[in-house]
Amino acid sequence: MSAVSRALVWDRQLLCRSGLASIIRREFQNVEVAIAEDADQALVWLAATGALGLLVLDGGIDLAAVAPGGIRGLRHRYPQLCLVIVDWRRDRGAMLRAIDEGAHGFIPKDMEQDEMLQAFRQVMAGQVYVPPLVSYVDVETLDKGSDRSRLASISSLTERQREVLTHMSMGKSNKEIARSLRISESTVKVHVAAAFRLLGVHNRVGAVAALQSRGDASASMRDQLVSRGQLGVDFRTRAFG
CATH class of the missing domain: 1.10.10.10 (Winged helix-like DNA-binding domain superfamily/Winged helix DNA-binding domain)
Known part of the structure; x- marks a missing residue:
């Protein structure tokens, strides 16, 4: 994965959009960060950047307007896109499905900031990130x-x-x-x-x-x-x- 110079935070909630964008800007000062609240804004960014960059995506968003087929459809349409899912859900199955469909990471929104930064660093370095709770068992x-x-x-x-x-x-x-x-x-x-x-x-x-x-x-x-x-x-x- 080439070095990421652009990022888009697409989240339905204003506080989450602003917070995630702020975290990325502070940690990765060479990355140009934009935000989107709907599919139209996301499509404008994808077109302007050639879909080359990091997309931080709210896991609850319906991707039908951008790429039918969910995460897999999005990766098919934009194969060079680096995709990270952020979600309030701590659903192990959802995390594994997201990775299996092509996401480069799955980050719980309630994760501690230091851990979240480490997760983003891992993705930016070209690795796949899954939270430790994926391995939790009864x-x-x-x-x-x-x-x-x-x-x-x-x-x-x-x-x-x-x-x-x-x-x-x-x-x-x-x-x-x-x-x-x-x-x-x-x-x-x-x-x-x-x-x-x-x-x-x-x-x-x-x-x-x-x-x-x-x-x-x-x-x-x-x-x-x-x-x-x-x-x-x-x-x-x-x-x-």
Whole structure:
């Protein structure tokens, strides 16, 4: 990702727009920051900048007027755009979906300012940011000593995390997994890190062992991927996660 020199804060709430814009201006003094309260203003900015820059987007905004298809549609229309979602919701599923659809980060609006700045720094540096709470699980799943907790940990994985781990169990690298699932390599890393935390493991061997504790779970998932044509597909031109 090239250095970001422009940013747009598109938020429905005046205080949020102003606050986020102020934070970005103070921390990144070389970045020109604009604000938008509706789709018309956002479209003007996108046209004027060539969609080259950072868009900080309120997660509750309907993107239909800008790019049908939500986040994925926006990234298809503006593939060079760096996109960060800000939202009051602390919904783990929503966060993972946003990243999977192409967002470069998901930042809770009630996050401490220092943490928020660190999140923006990470995105500006070309990395994908997801908040630590993505890895939170029920206390029961943290009891690694019991089969029940191990099964609970595995059952809490998202479908995409299961797919990534199944490809991993076949010995594929992150780059090969990215090609097979048609997602970016950075997104694969996000899913791997989150899955490792959920399973209470620190490496691929531990993750594969956890999957095998479910018997033929890995084989079952592999059969599903084959039936859906997700194994052995060619990676074409997808520039986002």
